[in-house]
Amino acid sequence: MSSTNILLLHLFSNGDCLFATTIAKQIKFDYPNSHLTWMIASNCKSMILNNPYVDEIIEVDISVYNDKELIFNQCLKSAQSQKEEGIYDHIFVSQIIGDTFSHYDSCVRTSIYRCYGKPITVSPKPVLILNDEEKDKALNFFTSNELHQYKNVILFECAPMSGQVIFTVDFIKSFASQIVKSGDTAIILSSAKKIPVDINGVFDGSILTIRETVALSEHCTLLLGCSSGITWATTSIESRQIPMVQLLDPNAYIYNPPSIGFSKVGESTEVIIELYRYDLDLLIKCTKHIFENSFQDAKKVYNQKAKSNFRIFRGITHTFIKRKKYKLLKQFILMNLNENGFNLKMIKMIAIGILFYPVQSMLNKKHD
Numbered sequence: 001m002s003s004t005n006i007l008l009l010h011l012f013s014n015g016d017c018l019f020a021t022t023i024a025k026q027i028k029f030d031y032p033n034s035h036l037t038w039m040i041a042s043n044c045k046s047m048i049l050n051n052p053y054v055d056e057i058i059e060v061d062i063s064v065y066n067d068k069e070l071i072f073n074q075c076l077k078s079a080q081s082q083k084e085e086g087i088y089d090h091i092f093v094s095q096i097i098g099d100t101f102s103h104y105d106s107c108v109r110t111s112i113y114r115c116y117g118k119p120i121t122v123s124p125k126p127v128l129i130l131n132d133e134e135k136d137k138a139l140n141f142f143t144s145n146e147l148h149q150y151k152n153v154i155l156f157e158c159a160p161m162s163g164q165v166i167f168t169v170d171f172i173k174s175f176a177s178q179i180v181k182s183g184d185t186a187i188i189l190s191s192a193k194k195i196p197v198d199i200n201g202v203f204d205g206s207i208l209t210i211r212e213t214v215a216l217s218e219h220c221t222l223l224l225g226c227s228s229g230i231t232w233a234t235t236s237i238e239s240r241q242i243p244m245v246q247l248l249d250p251n252a253y254i255y256n257p258p259s260i261g262f263s264k265v266g267e268s269t270e271v272i273i274e275l276y277r278y279d280l281d282l283l284i285k286c287t288k289h290i291f292e293n294s295f296q297d298a299k300k301v302y303n304q305k306a307k308s309n310f311r312i313f314r315g316i317t318h319t320f321i322k323r324k325k326y327k328l329l330k331q332f333i334l335m336n337l338n339e340n341g342f343n344l345k346m347i348k349m350i351a352i353g354i355l356f357y358p359v360q361s362m363l364n365k366k367h368d
Contacts (some may be wrong), residue, residue, distance in 0.1 A: 169195060
């Protein structure tokens, strides 16, 4: 029996590609005799290396492109041509961009799942398969820095690309200096570039790749994150889920609280504390409370319940009208009414997008 050739198109970003690994798993379940090719941006390729559900990878270099939607549309057009030529039997697009915003339900994770168009029946846990070399490098980092001598080790996702929050160097320094003062807690600063913080007990994690950082997380006590790539990559670990404190902006344009992402797929949120209204003092108190008492006790005191944010709905509505995608707009509205009910905040953002479209169009023309 000949195999079914399938293409999964999801280019970026790291966290979103991890969500899409569930779709790859589902494809292999729905099409057991299939050959799955994943088209992905080169800088996100590491998220699917060694993935047992992916048979072939096509890399796309997006480093020279500022317009991600442009390169995405070019890739989609090329893929559709290949399907017409008989190279692929099916193409699945899970990237939330352009027309696929019609599947956006206010949660990035489940919106990506909706793009598949079929039920997700497999485990939603992201698939990230680490190799022995990555695990050894993480362990070497841990031992060479003598991190075993600390009672608590914090992995701090301090330079996120998610747009959820921005940390200044002063904020990082002030937090770190207070937390490591006791001498029993260390902090690993995880970022793409070295953060200029010279404090005893604070270590530079920028020398590790995201995959090596995930391996390192298994040796850590707590993740201090902000719903970016490191946060979601650590949720792929099968052995244990590291407790996390998430710092988030309730007004972020693309809003992606882990608690909502977990809840929507039926996963426990017991390991998550989320802070939306916080300052340096509150974060320090929360962190110390975790180590001096327990994570669950701190959760009772400090956790701030996530509330849905529909800010982006105005932009989605505006864009669909601008592009005369009225059917997609209708699909988007009906799907969200079914998913979120008659939510007044949601309805308001959609209504503003419709009613203010003429004004916004005039303003955009003046700026062009």
